[in-house]
Amino acid sequence: MTENIKRRWLVGLMVVSMLPLPFFVKMPTWSISSSVWLYVSAVAGYIGLVMLLWMYILGTKTVMGLYFRDLAPVLSIHKWLGKYGTLLIFLHPLAVAFSYGGEIVDYIIKPNLAMSFERSVTWGRFALYALGIVWLTSALVRGRIAFRPWKYIHYLAYLALPLALVHVPSIGSSYRALDAPRIYFISVLFLLVLFSILRLRHLFRLGRAKYSVTKHTEISPNVWLIALKPTGRILTPRRGQYVYLQWSLLGEEHPFSVLQTDSETGELTIAYKTRGLWTRKLTALRDGDELFLDGSYGEFMSDISLGNTKPTVFIAAGIGITPFVEQLLAASKSEQWLFYANQRPESATFHRQFRQRLGDRYVSIFSRVDTPASFCDERGHMRGDVIAKYLTSPADYHFYICGSEGFMHTAETSLQQLGIPSTQIHTEAFGW
Ligand SMILES: Cc1cc2nc3c(=O)[nH]c(=O)nc-3n(C[C@H](O)[C@H](O)[C@H](O)COP(=O)(O)OP(=O)(O)OC[C@H]3O[C@@H](n4cnc5c(N)ncnc54)[C@H](O)[C@@H]3O)c2cc1C
Numbered sequence: 246m247t248e249n250i251k252r253r254w255l256v257g258l259m260v261v262s263m264l265p266l267p268f269f270v271k272m273p274t275w276s277i278s279s280s281v282w283l284y285v286s287a288v289a290g291y292i293g294l295v296m297l298l299w300m301y302i303l304g305t306k307t308v309m310g311l312y313f314r315d316l317a318p319v320l321s322i323h324k325w326l327g328k329y330g331t332l333l334i335f336l337h338p339l340a341v342a343f344s345y346g347g348e349i350v351d352y353i354i355k356p357n358l359a360m361s362f363e364r365s366v367t368w369g370r371f372a373l374y375a376l377g378i379v380w381l382t383s384a385l386v387r388g389r390i391a392f393r394p395w396k397y398i399h400y401l402a403y404l405a406l407p408l409a410l411v412h413v414p415s416i417g418s419s420y421r422a423l424d425a426p427r428i429y430f431i432s433v434l435f436l437l438v439l440f441s442i443l444r445l446r447h448l449f450r451l452g453r454a455k456y457s458v459t460k461h462t463e464i465s466p467n468v469w470l471i472a473l474k475p476t477g478r479i480l481t482p483r484r485g486q487y488v489y490l491q492w493s494l495l496g497e498e499h500p501f502s503v504l505q506t507d508s509e510t511g512e513l514t515i516a517y518k519t520r521g522l523w524t525r526k527l528t529a530l531r532d533g534d535e536l537f538l539d540g541s542y543g544e545f546m547s548d549i550s551l552g553n554t555k556p557t558v559f560i561a562a563g564i565g566i567t568p569f570v571e572q573l574l575a576a577s578k579s580e581q582w583l584f585y586a587n588q589r590p591e592s593a594t595f596h597r598q599f600r601q602r603l604g605d606r607y608v609s610i611f612s613r614v615d616t617p618a619s620f621c622d623e624r625g626h627m628r629g630d631v632i633a634k635y636l637t638s639p640a641d642y643h644f645y646i647c648g649s650e651g652f653m654h655t656a657e658t659s660l661q662q663l664g665i666p667s668t669q670i671h672t673e674a675f676g677w
Contacts, residue, residue, distance in 0.1 A: 248315045248544050256322065259299055266291045269426050270419040282344035285418045291426060293334035294413070297376075297406040298433050300326050301440065304402075306489070306498075306539075307452060308443050314486075315544035320677050328384040331376060335359050338373055365415040372408035377403040392676070393522065410434060447513055448494055453537040454478040458530050459512065465594050467519045468564060469528055470504075472512055473536065479511035480538055485546025485568040485645075485673070488513070489539040490527075498539065499523055502647075502673075503568040510595075516594060518564040545574065545673040546645060555643050556580040558636070560627065560656050562648030563587055568673055569645065574602055582636070586610040586627045586652065609636055627652060629659030639663045647673045 246254075266288055273284035301321035302308055306316060313319050337373055342352040356370055357363040379402045382395055390398075410433065419426045446452055454475035464470045477551060480488060482503040489498040505514040519525050530536070545568060549557065557579055559569040566585060573583055574595070583603055587593040589611060599607045610623040610631065618624040623631050646656045653672050660670050 248313060248318070248487075250485070251313060252318055252322070255319070256264050259326075262299070263292050263295050266295070266429070269429060270424070271422055279344045279346065282340045283418070286344060287417070287426075289337040289340060290409075290413070290417070291419075293330075293337050293404075294409055294430070294433055296326055296330040296334065297402075297409060298440075300402065300437055301406055301437070305440065305444050305448055308440055309540065310452070310539070312444075314542055316542050317674065317677060324383075326399040327380070331380045331384070334376060334499035335373075335380075336342065338369065340630070341383075362416060365412045367412075368408045369412035369416075372405045372412065375405040375408065379405070383555055391521075410437070429445060447539075450494065450537070453491070453494070454480050456513070456536050456538050458532055458534045458536070461528075461530055461532065463528075464516070465591055467521070468516060468592070468594055470514060470516050471527075471530065472514045473538070475511040476535070480513065480540050481508075481511075482506055482513070482541035483547065483550040484572050485550070486541040486543040488541055490515070491537040491539065494537065497523055500542070502543075503541070503571075504567050505571045516564065516567050516570070530676075543673070545647075545671060548643070548671075549645075553643075556582075556641055558582040558584065558639075558642045558644045560584045560632075560644060560646045560648075561586070562627065562652040563592060564594075565646075565673075565675060566594060566650035568647055574598055580604045580606075582608070582642070584608045584610065584627065584632065584635075586612070586648070588613040590614070625658070627656050629662050632659065633663060640665055640669075643669045643671065645671045645673075647675070650674065650676070 270284065270287040270291060273280040275281060275379055300323055303319055303326070309316060309319050312552065338353045339349065342349045345352065345422060353370065353373065356367045358367055379399055382398045387395060393570070394601055399572065410430070413420055413430060417426065417430075420430060429657040444514070455476045455478075457476050458471060459474045460470070462470055463496070482488060485502065487500045487502045489500050491498040497551060501515045503513050504516045506512075517524055517527065519528060527652055548555075549572060559573065559582065561569060561583070563586075581603065581608065583599055585596075585599065585607065587609070590596060593609060593611075594611065605621050608621050608623060608631065610625065610627055612624070612626055614624060621635075638661070640663075644656075644660055644666075646653050646660075657672060661667070
């Protein structure tokens, strides 16, 4: 089954899991507005619970990785649900406040632990605070927060689902009166436990392969090459796929495209650029040090791996070259071009090898070089006219783009302006 079809099944399953909920809860007396608001709150609340569960499942690599090879589109569904689905969850406390005719801010915001009923409502309030903060930082101001603080704030989402579940049994009127919502509730609880157990698999090293460092050198300013040899299970990434690197079983996991694979020894090579805390720490690894690897993921270049011989153009900026290196340096039956943008020649890793292998089909683009441009050596930034200058008929090619978010956007827009259909443009983002 293709990844696309799997994703359709996933979305279908999500819809089916939520559709019956409006019919499961206690029907309102339509002429009484407080009863209608109570119904709306119950429907929004139950759908909210199921959505929180889906977000938990979709955001869990150890679970989604069992079924999907390409995690980025699954994370996009998670993001979409988080951004828009959460709004429906916010409707739940609003509708409860309307149904009781209570003071909205007072009712929703003020914690009250005095009585047992109020305590249960307050667990829901705490879930709402957690979710509100996560939504604000992820949906509204994500671009203005650094990755790590955002990630730690995002962990608040793990509190929201259990707190929301805890507040239902003693106050949910449908839950107490009808069987269906109770069965649904117990199913959500069961799935939460099940997926949490699946998530803990990595503590027992399930799904992880141990590799040791055989070579680690700085190949250009702030770009390091690390070769890793399997000490047990061997991962067999295809071209363009990535693996997660991790120091200890409880440590952070970071994705990196595999630069080269040795099919005989199972040795993998990765090239990485130091960016933040983790990659800076990575530079301290010495020969013989061990890492855990999880993979292989990604569908970025699956067409090529499956033997597609259509003429291909690779467009990369800086370290975004890594998914393409093995493909570009290996013998290929198809016509291959590389447009490689960098500030200066010293940051263009593998520049010499590309020139040797591709000749005039390698177009280097430097933005901070004063010497005049020449054939196959452009100045400035990646633009559509640079592509059009070298490719007489761009629409005949498949394009693969990797680089920073801004670079990919510019490259993709330029290609669209040249009339390249979106089915011929493939992108890989180096962060989510
Ligand atoms: C599919 C994929 C392939 C990648 N391949 C390469 C590669 O071949 N070479 C390379 O140098 N870099 C690659 N990256 C980027 C690399 O993962 C980040 O540079 C690295 O994780 C930065 O961590 P840091 O703590 O040093 O920096 P930070 O300052 O913490 O992060 C810098 C940026 O990296 C991204 N990032 C950080 N941690 C993660 C994470 N755990 N998961 C996803 N994104 C994260 C975020 O966008 C963040 O804004 C790839 C990323 C992805 C998603």
